[in-house]
Amino acid sequence: MEPALGLALPEQPALVILREERPAEASREEPGMVTGTVAPSVVPQNNLVTSEPQPTPATTPGVDDRPAALDIPAADIPAVDLPPLDPALAPPEPLRSAAPSEVTIPPPDLPKVVVELPSGSTLAGDIAARMSEGLALPRLAERERNEILAAYQAQENRPLWIDGKGWSEAAKHLVAQLGRAAEDGLRPTDYPLPVFEASDKGKLAEADVRLSALAVLYARDARGGRIDPRRLSKLITPTLYLPSATEVLSELTAVQDPGAALAAYNPPHEQYRRLKAKLAELREHLDDTPLVRIPAGPPLKLGMRDERVPLVRARLGLGPSEEPVFDHSTALALADFQKKAGLPANGVLSERTLAALGTPATARGEQDIIAQMERWRWLPPDLGESHIIVNVPEFMVRVVRDGKVVHETRAIVGKPDTATPIFSHKMDHVIVNPSWNVPPSILKKEFLPGLAADPNYAAKRGYVVTRHGNNISVRQPPGERNALGWIKFMFPNDHAVYLHDTPNRRLFASERRAFSHGCVRVDNPFLLADQVLGPDWSHERLKRLIGSGERMIKLPQPLPIHLVYNTYVVGADGHMTVFDDLYGFHRLVRQALEQRG
Secondary structure (H helix, E strand, C coil): CECCCCECCCCCCCCCCCCCCCCCCHHHCCCCCCCCCCCCCCEEECCEEECCCCCCCCCCCCCCCCCCCCCCCCCCCCCCCCCCCCHHHCCCCCCCCCECCECCCCCCCCCCCCCCCCCHHHHHHHHHHCHHHHCCCCCCCHHHHHHHHHHHHHCCCCCCCEECCEECHHHHHHHHHHHCHHHHCCCHHHCCCCCCCCCCHHHHHHHHHHHHHHHHHHHHHHCCCCCCHHHHCCCECCCCCCCCHHHHHHHHCCCCCHHHHHHCCCCCCHHHHHHHHHHHHHHHCCCCCCCCCCCCCCCECCCCECCCHHHHHHHCCCCCCCCCECCHHHHHHHHHHHHHCCCCCCCCECHHHHHHHCCCHHHHHHHHHHHHHHHHHCCCCCCCCEEEEEEHHHCEEEEEECCEEEEEEEEEEECHHHCCCEEEEEEEEEEECCCEECCHHHHHHHHHHHHHHCCCCCHHHCCEEEEECCEEEEEECCCCCCCCCCEEEECCCCCCCCEECCCCHHHHHCCCCEEECCCEEECCHHHHHHHHHCCCCCHHHHHCCCCCCCEEEEEEEEEEEEEECCCEEECCCCCEEECCCCCCHHHHHHHHHHHHC
16 A cells, blocks of 8 residues: 555565565565665576575675665676575575576566556546536536536546645646636636545545536637627627537646646737736726715706716816706716716716716726627637738728738728628638629618609619519619729628728718728728739739729638727737727627626
């Protein structure tokens, strides 16, 4: 029995050592160990082996008297003087040598010893019995529970993270990373570590399963699984790359530092890392300024009298007023606060605005950065060596190659009531001299009422109307008045949006460029074509095609394109720029995360 681990070691083969000095303190050694000098015990004499003692000097030259390992290789034994033989160790019968001049003593066959924690087989029954308790996490889906169960069954229910003294070294790395969840804007309270005593095998087993479940949950949260973006809006449709429990456990158990492997499930993008650094910086300068507590009450609007007005003015940094009237200056200051807080900037003291006024500025800043970090989790881990990124609230289109922006241009995006959707796809072709098939939404809102009033409504504007029974389609042929301009960039998607030119180029001079029906209009589109089509199709060559009929040109290879909603952007110098929450998507994400907590 090994005292340190309390495990029975494999039974060792019997070992007889001939003509060896008996160690004086042998009884004090560890059980199953033999110490002392191992030396040849017999000398061949005329085909016989004698066990007669031979005189030996106190120190034999060339012989190492230090303790020797038990793995004794076969060796030629010269005829030398031997130490006295302890009669108690002598064999009952003389041994026969294999040859007149040598004796071969083969080493014993020692089995390979694999030390398991309270032996994996010892905990296997407890793990099977406590599996349901270990997997009892509210946000862990049934599919993940079944995959974790299958992972343990594949290992005969042996523990993955527990050794004889508690957490294994690998588990300690994993536990440490879960404790650092807040650094990535996650909640450490979502990953409560189990408490156990090393003497309680049932708790040990449950803790092992629970740690596996927490690691799976963290990995999925880090990849964007905390909230379902499609529930926030039908226009937010990213493709989430959520790992399976099988994938997570296979990866974590195959590396020396599973904590680092778990951390790698967070976004690898440079902008995410900058936001993470900004979050840490913000937390270093906590705002401990005492807040003015404003009592609850009915909404306050411009011109209303209320005893809370002086408190509202004090909270907004305004001076006192002669009368408790919610005047114009108070409404303007409150509207500015609401805008910064991501609330409707209407200057009305609503219940939501009152709650925001009761939250320290630092806490609001944390929530905003965390909400932006969450949206980075919705993007693919690999954006593409070359890719296009459209930041909708910024009204900008950029081409990125090898991590560097090689081209950028202004964009016009959808109006708030016809918002540009948020998703990723791949651009695969462009069309020069495109036709525009009026989408159903515009057809219903604009063309059908016009056609009902005037059958020539569409024709007067250069559109072609086609009727198939009760179905009507409207198409605008190519031309300088075409709504798509001279070129459009296609990435077929469920939203039927794309990038394109526009005949109304004067709109690019506006600072707030939200004018389209959902598609993204691009300034200087032929320069963008230079970037996506390669050297074979320069913008000069493309422009020679203008007016010659519709022409499709495929990209050399599909190019990833990401329509994103980044309202908080951190520059290389650490400065953070905040863009307007154009469609309220940022507010929806922040509120969803707060409600989850």
